[in-house]
Amino acid sequence: MSKLSELDILDLAGTRAKGARPYYFSDPDSDRLLSIIMAVAMEHAVTRQRLDALERLIEAKGLLTREELERYAPNREAEAERGAWTQEYIARILRFVQQETETLRDGVDVDIRSVQDELCR
Amino acid sequence: MSKQVPPPSWRHVGRHEVFPEGGLDDTSRFDFLAGMNRHLATRLSPRVRESFEKRVQPRAEQALGRPLKDRDEVREAMAREPIYQMWSALRRTTMEMRQQAGRAMVLRQLGPLIEKAKSLNDGAASLQLDPSLEVPRTACAVDIHCMPGGYHTELVADDITNGANYDAGIFATTGGMLGRWNDGGGQALAQWLKQKHPDFKPRRILDLGCTIGHNIVPLAQAFPEAEVIAIDVGAPMLRYAHARARALGVHNISFRQANADDLGYPDDHFDLITSAMFWHESSARSMPLQLREIHRMLTPGGLTAHLEQPQYSENMSLYEQFIRDWDTWNNNEPFWGVMHDYDVRQLVLDAGFAADKYFETTVAGVVDREVFPVAESTGEDYGRAALWTMFGAWK
Numbered sequence: 001m002s003k004l005s006e007l008d009i010l011d012l013a014g015t016r017a018k019g020a021r022p023y024y025f026s027d028p029d030s031d032r033l034l035s036i037i038m039a040v041a042m043e044h045a046v047t048r049q050r051l052d053a054l055e056r057l058i059e060a061k062g063l064l065t066r067e068e069l070e071r072y073a074p075n076r077e078a079e080a081e082r083g084a085w086t087q088e089y090i091a092r093i094l095r096f097v098q099q100e101t102e103t104l105r106d107g108v109d110v111d112i113r114s115v116q117d118e119l120c121r
Numbered sequence: 122m123s124k125q126v127p128p129p130s131w132r133h134v135g136r137h138e139v140f141p142e143g144g145l146d147d148t149s150r151f152d153f154l155a156g157m158n159r160h161l162a163t164r165l166s167p168r169v170r171e172s173f174e175k176r177v178q179p180r181a182e183q184a185l186g187r188p189l190k191d192r193d194e195v196r197e198a199m200a201r202e203p204i205y206q207m208w209s210a211l212r213r214t215t216m217e218m219r220q221q222a223g224r225a226m227v228l229r230q231l232g233p234l235i236e237k238a239k240s241l242n243d244g245a246a247s248l249q250l251d252p253s254l255e256v257p258r259t260a261c262a263v264d265i266h267c268m269p270g271g272y273h274t275e276l277v278a279d280d281i282t283n284g285a286n287y288d289a290g291i292f293a294t295t296g297g298m299l300g301r302w303n304d305g306g307g308q309a310l311a312q313w314l315k316q317k318h319p320d321f322k323p324r325r326i327l328d329l330g331c332t333i334g335h336n337i338v339p340l341a342q343a344f345p346e347a348e349v350i351a352i353d354v355g356a357p358m359l360r361y362a363h364a365r366a367r368a369l370g371v372h373n374i375s376f377r378q379a380n381a382d383d384l385g386y387p388d389d390h391f392d393l394i395t396s397a398m399f400w401h402e403s404s405a406r407s408m409p410l411q412l413r414e415i416h417r418m419l420t421p422g423g424l425t426a427h428l429e430q431p432q433y434s435e436n437m438s439l440y441e442q443f444i445r446d447w448d449t450w451n452n453n454e455p456f457w458g459v460m461h462d463y464d465v466r467q468l469v470l471d472a473g474f475a476a477d478k479y480f481e482t483t484v485a486g487v488v489d490r491e492v493f494p495v496a497e498s499t500g501e502d503y504g505r506a507a508l509w510t511m512f513g514a515w516k
Binding site for chain 1: 145146148149150152153154157201206207209210211213214215217218220221224225228229231232235258259262263264267268269270271275276277278280404405406449450451453455456458459
């Protein structure tokens with residue numbers, strides 16, 4: 001058990017579930033790539049939803065034109081916040097790579113068949 | 122032309138005091154995941170069946186010179202089918218994304234969430250944790266349904282991470298079919314009792330494997346005079362469950378950390394003993410043992426009732442058995458398929474119950490009109506009514 005302040009929450013959020021992961025395609029690289037692509041697809045959808053919400057609110061309030069949005073330049077503080085966001089974003093889309101390297105560190109994972117056998121004894 | 126109504130947005134999920142706060146992006150992530158699940162279930166899954174019928178089965182049976190004989194052979198043949206590979210890979214990765222989405226949301230507010238839970242729990246005697254409890258292999262050999270850390274892992278002192286993550290994600294995983302409070306199973310059981318056995322008024326109720334207590338809260342509400350005990354092996358689940366029940370204004374449930382193998386209650390102690398989606402996470406040793414314990418602890422005239430996914434049967438096609446068994450091999454549910462092959466009636470009788478007191482029925486989830494407005498549901502609640510097998514017995 002750790003102290004709350006010591007938790008690496010980026011790492012913990014993406015950690016794998018104990019139990020050997022099945023691979024589905026003839027080449028495991030396809031599983032790796034699909035997993036990353038789907039995460040990117042989700043984050044793209046998330047961005048699209050936020051943007052859509054923003055644009056609808058902006059239009060409804062008559063606050064901003066699309067041209068002003070195009071010319072946006074962040075200050076130092078905003079830049080730092082946007083950088084931290086990018087770090088979390090990358091850790092999220094590379095979850096699969098993290099989980100495979102965790103298996104490397106923790107050794108071979110538990111085989112479902114052997115657990116089934118154990119639970120049936 | 123048919124037009125499908127998309128799954129309800131996660132913004133309709135029931136929020137109580139200890140429920141993690143989600144921002145716009147969290148909502149969008151869960152909505153994407155619910156949309157993925159819907160897509161996989163309604164658009165791709167029928168094509169998987171088609172690939173079996175048109176391509177895999179004929180080819181496999183020609184090579185074998187006989188019909189496929191069991192679901193293991195179906196699985197072996199399907200493993201090389203590209204449509205099945207893609208569907209399975211997408212289903213697995215969607216599950217993993219769901220876990221990461223929930224965990225990231227909970228972990229970033231873990232400190233405040235723990236404080237909220239502590240203040241709601243407030244040293245109450247109705248939260249009974251046992252740090253000396255050995256977590257059984259059924260719960261810790263693998264992380265059940267790919268939930269990192271399972272039900273029991275504690276990251277920090279007073280941890281509730283996995284309880285909060287569990288509560289937050291069910292709505293997206295089930296497309297809201299269990300209602301705002303994810304309690305469709307418990308609601309269904311409470312409604313069944315009210316309709317079929319209106320005179321049954323249990324004074325003591327026990328719930329096995331309660332996790333976050335989402336299915337026992339409706340029963341505690343239906344029987345406010347009853348003393349309810351809900352047990353689980355996972356401390357983070359129980360801390361969260363207790364705080365959640367309090368936040369929902371329910372005070373007649375005690376949450377106890379214990380293994381259902383040996384609960385130590387006297388004979389004839391409970392009027393009602395329940396579980397929901399519990400037995401498929403058990404074992405061949407524990408299930409009969411715990412059923413005998415249930416019989417022992419149940420008072421004469423008492424009832425035991427269990428909600429589960431449908432059992433496999435000889436009448437079920439090999440394909441359906443195979444596809445229902447997906448979770449065994451792909452979602453860290455090692456006992457799932459074994460349990461669903463059991464003759465549960467015989468197990469219940471072997472535990473001491475009389476044959477004429479056994480029952481088995483199908484119950485449907487109560488549709489939550491706040492999630493699915495009436496206007497959308499005129500006619501058939503197609504694909505929304507959650508269905509379970511309920512089995513049990515009167516003593």
